[in-house]
Amino acid sequence: MTHAHAHTSARGRLAGALALIVALMAGEIAFGVVAGSLALLADAAHMLTDAAALGLALAAASFAGRPARGRWTFGFRRLEILAAHINGILLLVVGAVIVFTAVRRLVSPPEVRGGIVLAVALAGVLVNLAAAGLLHAPSRESLNVRGAFLHIATDLAAFAGTAVAGVVILATGWNRADPLASLGVAALIFWSSFLLLRESTRILLDVAPQEPADVAQAMLEVPRVSEVHDLHVWTVGSGFPSVSAHVLVESGAECHAIRRDLAGLLAERYGLSHSTLQVEHAHVSTPDASRRPVVVHRRGEPS
Numbered sequence: 606m607t608h609a610h611a612h613t614s615a616r617g618r619l620a621g622a623l624a625l626i627v628a629l630m631a632g633e634i635a636f637g638v639v640a641g642s643l644a645l646l647a648d649a650a651h652m653l654t655d656a657a658a659l660g661l662a663l664a665a666a667s668f669a670g671r672p673a674r675g676r677w678t679f680g681f682r683r684l685e686i687l688a689a690h691i692n693g694i695l696l697l698v699v700g701a702v703i704v705f706t707a708v709r710r711l712v713s714p715p716e717v718r719g720g721i722v723l724a725v726a727l728a729g730v731l732v733n734l735a736a737a738g739l740l741h742a743p744s745r746e747s748l749n750v751r752g753a754f755l756h757i758a759t760d761l762a763a764f765a766g767t768a769v770a771g772v773v774i775l776a777t778g779w780n781r782a783d784p785l786a787s788l789g790v791a792a793l794i795f796w797s798s799f800l801l802l803r804e805s806t807r808i809l810l811d812v813a814p815q816e817p818a819d820v821a822q823a824m825l826e827v828p829r830v831s832e833v834h835d836l837h838v839w840t841v842g843s844g845f846p847s848v849s850a851h852v853l854v855e856s857g858a859e860c861h862a863i864r865r866d867l868a869g870l871l872a873e874r875y876g877l878s879h880s881t882l883q884v885e886h887a888h889v890s891t892p893d894a895s896r897r898p899v900v901v902h903r904r905g906e907p908s
Contacts, residue, residue: 614743615666615747615749615750616663616666616667616670618739618743618750619659619662619740619743621736621739622659622736622740622753623656623659623660623663625732625736625739626652626656626732626733626736626757626760627656628732629728629729629732629733630652630653630655630656632725632728633649633652633725634646636721636724637649637725639718640718640721640722640725641716641717641718650699650702650703652760654695654696654699654756655756655757655760657695658692658695658756659753659756661688661691661692662685662692662749662750662752662753664688665684665685665687665749666685666747679841679842682841682842682843683809683841683842685747685748685749685843686748686842686843687809688752689748689752689801689804689805690801690802690805692753692755692756692801693752693798693799693805694798694802696755696756696759696794696795696797696798696801697794697802700791700794700795701791703787703788703790703791703794704791706784706787707784707785707787707788707791708784710781710787711781711784711785714783714784717780717783719770719771719772719773719775720771721771722767722768722770722771722774722783723768723772723775724771725767726764726765726770726771727764727768729760729761729763729764729767730761730764730765730768733757733758733760733761734761737754737757737758740753740754740757746843746844747844748801748804748808748843749843750843751801752801752805755797755800755801756797758797759793759794759797763786763789763790766786766789766790767783767790769782770785770786808839808840808842811839811840812839813837814838814840814846815838815846815875817836817837817838820838821833821850823874823875824850824852824867824871827863827867827870829854829858829863830853830854830855830863830867831853831854831855831887832852832853832887833851833852833853834850834853835849835850836848836849836850836851837849838877841879846876846877846879847879847881848871848877848879848881849881849882850880850881850882850883851883851885852864852867852882852883852884852885853886853887854884854886854887855886855887856887856888858886860884861884864882864884867880867882867884868882
């Protein structure tokens with residue numbers, strides 16, 4: 606599947622998941638008020654952010670598919686990463702609100718109608734299973750879609766916990782099961798937020814997806830390559846890792862042929878299909894070594 610087709614597929618699946626979530630959210634708010642259930646209302650609040658997250662992810666996916674132009678030399682791929690980062694922050698905010706409200710209800714638990722809680726929670730499980738199924742495949746290729754998928758996945762777990770709370774309330778009348786289920790939801794939300802923020806932050810800060818020294822050493826294994834420096838490895842956007850380097854080769858070596866060999870090595874072994882390599886003979890003057898992020902020589906050669 607081409608990158609453009611992947612974006613089109615992701616947009617369609619995001620739109621389908623958004624429609625499911627909005628419909629369920631409207632019903633959950635109504636039944637949560639009738640049942641007096643914080644767990645349902647907490648889920649509804651989380652689903653409101655899910656709807657916003659899916660809408661943001663859908664917009665980012667649409668922009669990310671646009672070609673590069675003007676000063677946007679990489680296109681709009683980073684918008685997907687930015688959307689994922691914002692979704693991670695939204696998850697944190699929702700988790701904090703749920704914890705605050707749940708603690709208050711643990712101190713003074715209101716009456717909760719367990720039957721309604723259980724029925725709505727089971728409906729929520731089914732709808733979120735359908736939405737998660739739509740997003741599962743594209744979430745493996747796009748951090749943006751993964752952010753939306755995590756919102757759905759935490760909702761799925763939340764509905765399962767809420768259903769358990771409904772059963773406990775029906776069986777025992779213990780209303781504190783409802784806010785306790787909400788605290789379980791919050792814990793899942795915080796963990797999902799941490800995972801999403803960690804990965805999106807690494808990309809936004811251009812942290813290398815592979816160890817640069819290992820990549821440089823592999824490049825040195827190509828015959829007649831004598832030195833690799835100014836090596837940078839970073840991720841532009843989901844599915845778009847990039848590498849650039851200054852490579853010195855032995856005197857008399859064919860620079861263009863070696864560049865092709867290096868590009869093939871980087872693509873096949875490390876998935877770095879977008880490479881920018883400056884290949885020159887070793888007698889060409891090089892930048893001050895103190896400014897080189899990575900400087901690697903062949904074993905046995907003077908540094």
